[in-house]
Amino acid sequence: MNELIPIQDNDGAQAVLGRDLHKFLEVKDRYNDWFPRMVAYGFSAGQDFTEFSVKPNGAGRPRQDHVITLDMAKEISMIQRTDKGKQARQYFIECERKANEARDTSVENVKSVVAQMTRSEILQIAMNAEQERLALEAKNKELEPKAEAYSSFIEADGKYSVGAVAKMLGIGQNKLFRELRNIGVFIAKGGMKNTPYQQYMRHFEVKAYTITHSDNSESVRHTTYVQPSGIDFIRKKLNLPSIDPIPEL
Known part of the structure; x- marks a missing residue:
């Protein structure tokens, strides 16, 4: 599959850069004017996109860019109502399909390995998992007083x-x-x-x-x-x- 728009790895999830998408869609408006209009369609910072600044070629004034999820990129492409937008959306759908196929293959490989394991090997893995669970449970009990001490600092959403x-x-x-x-x-x-x-x-x-x-x-x-x-x-x-x-x- 030809890479029409570079796909980024965003903590294990597929994403694209806002400027890469802007360039491919051949949007005539400046990126800094266009992107806020796209955000106004209901996207949220920290959930659908993350903003950052980079210096072109390592020099000059920093310019604003964004890492955006593939879901947001698909919606933005559809909003454009152009052939380029349709092409980009189909491309992102294909990227997701390829990624899902790769994950499914990995799951099948794991199942194949498990099928070849002996009963004693499976029991040993289960015993190790139980030991880890008991150790984690003991650690959580130890941390309970500390959790109470920090409860006055934490926000409702855990930050x-x-x-x-x-x-x-x-x-x-x-x-x-x-x-x-x-x-x-x-x-x-x-x-x-x-x-x-x-x-x-x-x-x-x-x-x-x-x-x-x-x-x-x-x-x-x-x-x-x-x-x-x-x-x-x-x-x-x-x-x-x-x-x-x-x-x-």
Whole structure:
């Protein structure tokens, strides 16, 4: 299958870059004007797409780009109502079909291996799994008091605000933002200031919201939240003293 639009690996899921799709669709409008209009059709930052900035050829002013899911890419292609849009949508459907075939093949290979195993080998695997379950259960009991201690910090959706993480690490919120910008984890300027670069996104979540100004104009702002894994990631990045591990809630 010819690669009409490069397919990206986004934490194991297929995705494409917004600018690659924009180029293939031959959209006449500037990317920075076109993409917000596409988002307005009901797509959400952090769920359907992730924003990041890159420097063309490693130099010059950074430009905005997005990693978008294949589902979002298919809908955007359909919205265009052009032959290019139809071609892109069919291409993405074919990419998904190929990926599903590969997964099905992997499952069949596993079944084939299991079918060839002896009864004693299967029993040993079951025993090992039970031992791991008991060890995990014991660890969870040990972490219960820590989970209660952190419950006052956690948001309803299981994420932590940057301010809460700053408290855990014993530093001020503004200083934490500044340090993360200085070491290149957070974007330092522009509309996405204080949000993480794409390579660190797995430790964070960015939520977009609209602000209505006194003149009735609107602008989009972004708030960064920290995943449980991001707390120790930040601590190590900033060489801060060790803290008790955050239990998985």
